[in-house]
Amino acid sequence: MQKNIICVACPMGCGVTVELDDNGSIVSVTGNTCKRGDAYARTEVTNPVRSLATTVKVEGGIFNVVPCKSAGALPKDKIFACMEVINSVSVKAPVKLGDVLVSDILGTGIDIVATNHCPVK
Numbered sequence: 001m002q003k004n005i006i007c008v009a010c011p012m013g014c015g016v017t018v019e020l021d022d023n024g025s026i027v028s029v030t031g032n033t034c035k036r037g038d039a040y041a042r043t044e045v046t047n048p049v050r051s052l053a054t055t056v057k058v059e060g061g062i063f064n065v066v067p068c069k070s071a072g073a074l075p076k077d078k079i080f081a082c083m084e085v086i087n088s089v090s091v092k093a094p095v096k097l098g099d100v101l102v103s104d105i106l107g108t109g110i111d112i113v114a115t116n117h118c119p120v121k
């Protein structure tokens with residue numbers, strides 16, 4: 001079986017083909033023009049991950065929400081579940097850049113951290 005993907009590890013966007021055997025093991029990776037593309041394609045086929053950037057509700061701040069991101073890449077199949085957790089959270093102002101807003105989200109070992117400040121109103 002073949003899987004054709006677009007490498008997003010850099011803006012070049014190379015088309016990469018991953019050949020899999022009947023057991024789902026990777027036989028070959030072609031089309032990438034660098035090692036990063038090879039690594040990206042292998043991860044994308046076996047254990048796809050995504051970074052998450054969104055907002056968390058803030059109580060008592062000058063803003064109602066503060067922007068945040070995952071401190072690392074999350075399993076792609078947990079992104080929607082992570083968003084449900086993040087949408088259910090509300091933090092109290094003040095929030096500082098880098099504050100952990102959700103620790104170890106869904107047991108992934110990845111924290112959700114603030115990417116901006118939100119002072120008290």
Ligand code: SF4
Nearest residue numbers: 007010013014033037
């Ligand atoms: S294969 Fe290499 S050059 Fe091509 S998009 Fe991926 S990282 Fe960029």
